[in-house]
Amino acid sequence: MKYQEIAKDMASKINNGFYTDRLPSEADLMEKYATSRNTIRNALDALYNQGVIKRVQGSGCFVNRPLHGRKNVINMANKVGFKALGDNFSLKSRVLKLEVIPAGEEISRYLGCSEEDLVYRVQRLRFNEDEVFSLEDAYYLKSIVPYLFKEACEQSIFKFIEEAYEIDIRSGDEYISVHELTQAEAQASESNVGQAVMSIEEVNYLKNDIAFNYSRTYYFRKGFTAYFHIGNYLC
Amino acid sequence: MKYQEIAKDMASKINNGFYTDRLPSEADLMEKYATSRNTIRNALDALYNQGVIKRVQGSGCFVNRPLHGRKNVINMANKVGFKALGDNFSLKSRVLKLEVIPAGEEISRYLGCSEEDLVYRVQRLRFNEDEVFSLEDAYYLKSIVPYLFKEACEQSIFKFIEEAYEIDIRSGDEYISVHELTQAEAQASESNVGQAVMSIEEVNYLKNDIAFNYSRTYYFRKGFTAYFHIGNYLC
Numbered sequence: 001m002k003y004q005e006i007a008k009d010m011a012s013k014i015n016n017g018f019y020t021d022r023l024p025s026e027a028d029l030m031e032k033y034a035t036s037r038n039t040i041r042n043a044l045d046a047l048y049n050q051g052v053i054k055r056v057q058g059s060g061c062f063v064n065r066p067l068h069g070r071k072n073v074i075n076m077a078n079k080v081g082f083k084a085l086g087d088n089f090s091l092k093s094r095v096l097k098l099e100v101i102p103a104g105e106e107i108s109r110y111l112g113c114s115e116e117d118l119v120y121r122v123q124r125l126r127f128n129e130d131e132v133f134s135l136e137d138a139y140y141l142k143s144i145v146p147y148l149f150k151e152a153c154e155q156s157i158f159k160f161i162e163e164a165y166e167i168d169i170r171s172g173d174e175y176i177s178v179h180e181l182t183q184a185e186a187q188a189s190e191s192n193v194g195q196a197v198m199s200i201e202e203v204n205y206l207k208n209d210i211a212f213n214y215s216r217t218y219y220f221r222k223g224f225t226a227y228f229h230i231g232n233y234l235c
Numbered sequence: 236m237k238y239q240e241i242a243k244d245m246a247s248k249i250n251n252g253f254y255t256d257r258l259p260s261e262a263d264l265m266e267k268y269a270t271s272r273n274t275i276r277n278a279l280d281a282l283y284n285q286g287v288i289k290r291v292q293g294s295g296c297f298v299n300r301p302l303h304g305r306k307n308v309i310n311m312a313n314k315v316g317f318k319a320l321g322d323n324f325s326l327k328s329r330v331l332k333l334e335v336i337p338a339g340e341e342i343s344r345y346l347g348c349s350e351e352d353l354v355y356r357v358q359r360l361r362f363n364e365d366e367v368f369s370l371e372d373a374y375y376l377k378s379i380v381p382y383l384f385k386e387a388c389e390q391s392i393f394k395f396i397e398e399a400y401e402i403d404i405r406s407g408d409e410y411i412s413v414h415e416l417t418q419a420e421a422q423a424s425e426s427n428v429g430q431a432v433m434s435i436e437e438v439n440y441l442k443n444d445i446a447f448n449y450s451r452t453y454y455f456r457k458g459f460t461a462y463f464h465i466g467n468y469l470c
Contacts, residue, residue, distance in 0.1 A: 004467065066410065068344040076463070109303040110303065169468055170468060171464070171467065172464075173463075173464055173465075174463045175460050176411050177460040178431055196415075198412065209291070227411075228409045228465075229406070229408055229409075230311065233312065233404055234246045234281065
């Protein structure tokens with residue numbers, strides 16, 4: 001197993017509440033994953049760099065508790081935190097728009113493609129129980145994601161394209177700002193015009209640094225908090 | 236020179252507009268910094284991981300343009316972007332509160348100290364020209380930052396404590412949410428009660444992972460956008 005896979009597996013175990021405090025020792029993890037100390041260390045480094053775990057000198061690695069157990073905190077690098085939003089937290093999606101259009105001026109700049117290149121545009125509203133969680137507008141380069149359909153867009157689109165097209169989604173640029181809902185957005189999300197919501201714009205890249213997705217998501221959940229860990233300050 | 240220092244120097248050159256597009260080749264940088272290829276590669280990796288530069292296969296490294304030149308975008312890992320906010324952009328600070336208090340229940344949880352441990356509390360309003368830029372409430376562990384005074388708080392506090400106490404500020408946890416101003420906050424910032432602003436809470440750590448600072452900053456600038464690069468998705 002590669003260290004990235006081990007890191008993903010451990011992040012998912014933390015997300016699902018299998019590990020809640022102290023992690024097994026390096027020796028235990030080596031045995032469990034049948035791998036070398038070096039691979040385990042690389043996996044722990046990856047988890048540490050993304051703020052999933054903390055190190056305490058002399059006593060090992062612990063699950064990182066963002067702001068000490070506050071709710072509504074999601075680690076944007078690995079989505080750890082969703083489980084804490086509620087028992088069996090899940091999102092349902094209502095697809096509002098699914099079309100193929102030319103990228104146009106704005107989107108082509110974000111994706112580094114030409115204005116005529118075709119993109120899938122997917123707009124969807126996501127719910128938790130009956131509460132509106134987010135409104136999403138996403139653009140996928142058709143040359144990389146050749147086919148999208150409604151049923152796939154009702155689930156995790158990233159999971160679908162990773163599996164269907166064997167795409168390795170590697171990195172992302174995240175832009176966070178405060179947005180006031182326009183009339184159309186308020187109508188689509190059953191909210192009020194001018195209501196302030198958190199906006200997260202993302203450009204996502206494959207492992208060769210080619211952009212394939214630009215999206216803008218508004219988060220409606222009260223107190224929703226995006227968490228990032230910064231590993232090595234350069235300022 | 237260590238690779239971190241080279242990375243900081245290059246980030247500052249980008250921030251100041253000395254490099255604007257393509258960076259010098261590895262060979263040129265080796266000569267310029269009189270160091271090995273390995274050190275240069277580590278510096279470029281650090282800049283890449285924080286979203287300061289992009290790599291283009293076959294043509295080298297380029298300055299990363301967050302959302303393609305949009306204004307008001309600040310890279311939270313290294314503060315690249317402030318220069319783009321305006322010619323000779325600068326912040327002036329008005330210190331509203333400077334006191335030594337026991338950490339208390341909430342702050343002690345964020346800093347991992349005891350409730351009786353003393354902290355400096357600094358509240359300040361920051362201006363660009365005559366426009367309110369941010370309102371900041373910060374708590375510094377007195378055991379690590381033994382003395383703070385008004386003149387130091389009118390400048391960059393981090394720069395002051397790094398220099399005065401030879402502290403190496405290494406990493407941070409960042410929590411971003413939308414906040415509606417309370418009456419007291421609106422009054423302090425000459426704004427409106429209920430106005431929605433971006434809130435960034437930070438816990439900052441020394442290189443041994445000891446927390447020394449918790450702060451909560453509200454950003455008033457219209458369209459202010461916090462940027463983060465995520466290097467290796469784990470989800």
